[in-house]
Amino acid sequence: MSDQEAAEWHVSPVHLGKRVDLADYDPDEKGGLRKSEAKMRLQANLRRMEELQELMYAEGKHALLIVLQAMDAGGKDSTIRHVMDGFNPQGCHVVGFGVPTEMELDHDFLWRVHPHAPPKGYVSIFNRSHYEDVLVVRVNELVPKKVWQARYDHINHFEKLLADSGVTILKFYLHISKDEQKVRFQERLARAEKNWKFNPSDLKTRAQWDDYMRAFEDVFARCNHPWAPWYVVPGNRKWYRNLVVSTAIIEAMEKMDMRYPPAAEGIEGIVIE
Ligand code: ADP
Numbered sequence: 001m002s003d004q005e006a007a008e009w010h011v012s013p014v015h016l017g018k019r020v021d022l023a024d025y026d027p028d029e030k031g032g033l034r035k036s037e038a039k040m041r042l043q044a045n046l047r048r049m050e051e052l053q054e055l056m057y058a059e060g061k062h063a064l065l066i067v068l069q070a071m072d073a074g075g076k077d078s079t080i081r082h083v084m085d086g087f088n089p090q091g092c093h094v095v096g097f098g099v100p101t102e103m104e105l106d107h108d109f110l111w112r113v114h115p116h117a118p119p120k121g122y123v124s125i126f127n128r129s130h131y132e133d134v135l136v137v138r139v140n141e142l143v144p145k146k147v148w149q150a151r152y153d154h155i156n157h158f159e160k161l162l163a164d165s166g167v168t169i170l171k172f173y174l175h176i177s178k179d180e181q182k183v184r185f186q187e188r189l190a191r192a193e194k195n196w197k198f199n200p201s202d203l204k205t206r207a208q209w210d211d212y213m214r215a216f217e218d219v220f221a222r223c224n225h226p227w228a229p230w231y232v233v234p235g236n237r238k239w240y241r242n243l244v245v246s247t248a249i250i251e252a253m254e255k256m257d258m259r260y261p262p263a264a265e266g267i268e269g270i271v272i273e
Helices: 003-008 035-059 076-086 130-134 145-164 178-190 192-197 201-207 209-222 238-254
Strands: 063-070 092-096 123-127 167-175 230-234
Touching: 035 076, 035 238, 063 076, 063 238, 076 092, 076 123, 076 167, 076 238, 130 145, 130 209, 145 167, 145 209, 167 238, 178 192, 178 201, 201 209, 209 230, 230 238
Parallel strands: 063 123, 063 167, 092 123, 167 230
Antiparallel strands: none
16 A cells, blocks of 8 residues: 555445445455554554543543444454553443343333443443344344334434533444354364353354344444444454554544643743752
8 A cells, every 4th residue: 555545544434324235345354454554553543542532531521432343253352452452441431231131121221321421531432232222132032123123213312412412422343254253253162261252152143144234234224323423344354453443433533623621820830849
């Protein structure tokens, strides 16, 4: 890639108004980059993320919510490890959403989510999210169709509320191929220190692959907005995935147009003895 192309390289959210067919998105995509080049750029991105996070904290006007969704072994944990490393842990909250508890099921589906929305100055990272309620819940018919169908609107209203309250929302679908999932599962089975990551129930989800793809496509059709965009991130190559996610985060944070707050009055005359 030439310097000119490199300077212009940026990531695009799913196009608005366009119905996504995930078969059109190549999980092997690498954006014309070499691994070594991508890794160098990631390091630069991580440094920039730290600067922007500090600025966001200092200014105290914006917050950032990052939603990660993927099929099993799609790389959510690894993205958190490698990309969110760019954030100071003090200003960053990672929350995983598993099978809801009985108490959570007794409430509306967003009840357990809202308390984890980031306050001003902070970053929240959702490892799975409220989208499970229109993904796993839909595919397995855990509630009647009428109930999950209404949830797209509920999600849109919820995210609009957050956005109107100063939260920048970025949603990443880490897109791996079914073959890549097989390789990753096999590795989990073959290596003793990775066995714990393999859950036999993952095979059931794998068998429902096509149903999940349709469910994701509906999510992109129904819940993709300028204030809460979805990115389909090519996920087979981890180094490219990390670069895409970190670049999208930086592009969004730079648009926040942040400023350090003015110094306290009289500060210029202070001498530290
Ligand atoms: P992960 O697979 O992300 O590493 P876990 O092993 O804790 O984490 O799995 C979380 C499980 O919780 C997934 O199978 C996911 O589908 C399920 N889950 C998350 N949200 C819901 C929900 N709202 N209803 C039913 N199952 C859910």
